[in-house]
Amino acid sequence: MDFRLTDEQAALRESVRDFAREVVAPVIAEHYEQHTFPYEVIRQMGKMGLFGLPFAEEHGGMGGDYFALCLALEELARVDSSVAITLEAAVSLGAMPIYRFGTEEQKATWLPKLLSGEALAGFGLTEPGTGSDAAGTQTRAALDGDEWVINGSKAFITNSGTDITAMVTVTAVTGTNPDGSKELSTIIVPAGTPGFTVAPGYSKVGWTASDTHELTFDDCRVPAANLLGERGRGFAQFLRILDEGRIAIAALAVGLAQGCVDESIKYATERHAFGRPIGANQAIQFKIADMELKAHTARLAYYDAAARMLAGEPFKRQAAIAKLHASTIAVDNAREATQIHGGYGFMNEYPVARFWRDSKILEIGEGTSEVQRMIIARDLGL
Numbered sequence: 528m529d530f531r532l533t534d535e536q537a538a539l540r541e542s543v544r545d546f547a548r549e550v551v552a553p554v555i556a557e558h559y560e561q562h563t564f565p566y567e568v569i570r571q572m573g574k575m576g577l578f579g580l581p582f583a584e585e586h587g588g589m590g591g592d593y594f595a596l597c598l599a600l601e602e603l604a605r606v607d608s609s610v611a612i613t614l615e616a617a618v619s620l621g622a623m624p625i626y627r628f629g630t631e632e633q634k635a636t637w638l639p640k641l642l643s644g645e646a647l648a649g650f651g652l653t654e655p656g657t658g659s660d661a662a663g664t665q666t667r668a669a670l671d672g673d674e675w676v677i678n679g680s681k682a683f684i685t686n687s688g689t690d691i692t693a694m695v696t697v698t699a700v701t702g703t704n705p706d707g708s709k710e711l712s713t714i715i716v717p718a719g720t721p722g723f724t725v726a727p728g729y730s731k732v733g734w735t736a737s738d739t740h741e742l743t744f745d746d747c748r749v750p751a752a753n754l755l756g757e758r759g760r761g762f763a764q765f766l767r768i769l770d771e772g773r774i775a776i777a778a779l780a781v782g783l784a785q786g787c788v789d790e791s792i793k794y795a796t797e798r799h800a801f802g803r804p805i806g807a808n809q810a811i812q813f814k815i816a817d818m819e820l821k822a823h824t825a826r827l828a829y830y831d832a833a834a835r836m837l838a839g840e841p842f843k844r845q846a847a848i849a850k851l852h853a854s855t856i857a858v859d860n861a862r863e864a865t866q867i868h869g870g871y872g873f874m875n876e877y878p879v880a881r882f883w884r885d886s887k888i889l890e891i892g893e894g895t896s897e898v899q900r901m902i903i904a905r906d907l908g909l
């Protein structure tokens with residue numbers, strides 16, 4: 528068992544770290560404050576190849592793997608989570624369903640632009656009335672000749688309304704299974720299709736420089752060939768996508784937790800109280816030591832889940848453990864980093880304020896902490 532990075536992985540981590548510090552850090556606070564999408568940063572991430580990291584070169588990818596994506600997400604989130612979630616959703620939720628389940632024609636149509644970062648795709652699973660219970664999908668799609676007619680709505684869909692959004696994949700009820708349960712399928716809906724409406728962006732607590740919308744489908748017609756993979760496989764498809772995605776979210780959470788350590792060390796060294804740096808107090812040192820401990824152990828948890836996945840072994844439980852643990856400690860670290868910053872920690876101009884606002888969603892998105900516990904318990908045979 529060797530958790531050390533290869534030279535190639537270390538070089539990737541280094542280059543994303545430099546990019547985050549030199550390109551993202553100087554501009555992101557303004558985007559965050561203004562709730563604007565950082566198109567120029569995303570364009571540069573595309574040029575670096577980040578959107579193609581875990582995909583084969585024959586489809587326009589970089590020939591890396593899912594762990595490489597996780598390393599990049601960790602380094603981005605160490606500086607900013609809006610940018611990191613934009614990459615996470617674009618790759619693991621946007622392009623991956625096409626890559627894993629698409630026909631050769633669908634791959635040829637969508638992957639080159641998604642993997643270059645020129646275009647983004649959304650993953651439309653959650654609905655206004657159902658999130659954790661994803662099988663409760665109400666959106667329906669019916670075949671009418673050689674077209675699917677889609678009716679329903681989706682909530683909180685990341686990357687679904689940017690100027691460069693090319694399409695969303697939508698889960699919909701397409702019939703009834705022999706056992707009476709809903710037949711769920713996934714359908715590709717290109718941006719701009721008549722009947723597909725994107726609501727204005729939500730006003731969010733955090734991730735304010737990322738793109739999130741409610742979507743409605745009103746007799747929205749797309750070709751029958753836009754079915755992704757086999758009819759009736761929608762449930763299995765999103766379970767696979769979410770299992771992988773949890774490792775990516777864990778990496779993002781570790782990045783935020785590590786960013787809290789970085790900022791706390793800096794501040795504890797600079798800020799003086801009672802005639803000495805606040806970091807000279809053991810109470811502050813212990814807080815930072817505990818934050819580092821949490822970031823480190825959560826990192827090991829996602830490394831382990833990713834290693835199992837890449838080895839082709841079962842990884843569902845380990846991915847849920849990594850996501851649950853990393854999101855919990857990200858919230859812990861954000862709270863402690865804010866405390867170490869005192870009143871300045873409550874000011875938006877300090878990165879830790881962003882970390883604090885961005886941490887809570889990690890316990891909710893791509894499966895809440897309760898859902899992760901359900902997955903772990905089920906996997907233990909309970």
Ligand SMILES: Cc1cc2nc3c(=O)[nH]c(=O)nc-3n(C[C@H](O)[C@H](O)[C@H](O)COP(=O)(O)OP(=O)(O)OC[C@H]3O[C@@H](n4cnc5c(N)ncnc54)[C@H](O)[C@@H]3O)c2cc1C
Pocket residue numbers: 616620649650651652653656657658659660682683684685686731734739888891892893894895896897898
């Ligand atoms: C910013 C943002 C971006 C998002 N991006 C996307 C996206 O791109 N695509 C997408 O499809 N979705 C996306 N989501 C949706 C996200 O995945 C859901 O919000 C999440 O899965 C929780 O679903 P819900 O909000 O419906 O909560 P609910 O399922 O209604 O849960 C509410 C509460 O009840 C708890 N609960 C529910 N069932 C149980 C149970 N059986 N036992 C114990 N507790 C339970 C939950 O844990 C939670 O605490 C996004 C959400 C946000 C906020």
